[in-house]
Structure formats: structure tokens, C-alpha cells
Amino acid sequence: MSRNATLEIGAKRAHQHVPLSQLIWAIILTKRNLWDFMQQEAVLGSACEISCELEVERLLDQFFDRALYYAAVGTSVHASPNRCSMASAVV
Numbered sequence: 001m002s003r004n005a006t007l008e009i010g011a012k013r014a015h016q017h018v019p020l021s022q023l024i025w026a027i028i029l030t031k032r033n034l035w036d037f038m039q040q041e042a043v044l045g046s047a048c049e050i051s052c053e054l055e056v057e058r059l060l061d062q063f064f065d066r067a068l069y070y071a072a073v074g075t076s077v078h079a080s081p082n083r084c085s086m087a088s089a090v091v
Contacts, residue, residue, distance in 0.1 A: 006067050010074020020075050024068055031064040 013023045035057070044050050 001063075001067065003066070003070050006070035007074040007077070010071035010076075011078040012074075013071070014075040014078035020072060023071055023075065027064060027068055027071060031060065035060060 010023065014020075038056070042049075042053060044053060
């Protein structure tokens with residue numbers, strides 16, 4: 001999912017009057033469910049596999065942290081009269 005897609009999700013949910021807290025909670029639950037599924041399916045046998053799992057966890061954290069940020073920016077931009085600020089969101 002790209003930055004623009006996440007910005008659009010935030011703006012769409014704001015347009016639908018979804019509270020930011022509910023949007024954030026939905027993203028957090030998605031992350032938890034994905035991580036739980038991955039842990040259930042993983043069979044770790046070596047140090048290399050454990051190291052790879054930690055790297056995947058780090059990448060998932062980074063992805064979902066950015067998703068939270070850009071979704072929040074999207075909601076605030078929707079509420080703001082100056083929608084040009086959406087393009088200036090940077091991480």
C-alpha cells in the first residue's frame with residue numbers, strides 16, 4: 001500500500017465521519033491479526049530463521065506505523081480547508 005493510498009483511506013474515512021480513533025484501532029487490529037497469523041504459520045528451526053522473523057517484524061512495524069501516520073494525515077487534510085497540505089506529508 002502506497003503513501004497516497006493510505007492518505008486516500010484516511011480522507012475517505014473522514015468523509016464517512018469515521019472517528020480517527022476507530023480508524024487507528026482498525027489499523028492496529030489488522031497488524032495484530034497479520035502478525036498472529038504469521039506466528040502460527042511459522043516453523044522456526046535455526047538462528048537464521050529467527051533473525052529473518054525479527055526482520056519481518058521490524059518491517060511490519062515500519063509499514064503499519066507509516067499507515068497510521070498517513071491515514072491520520074488524510075483525515076486531517078479532509079477536515080482542513082487547505083487540501084494542498086496532503087502532498088506535503090513526508091516521512
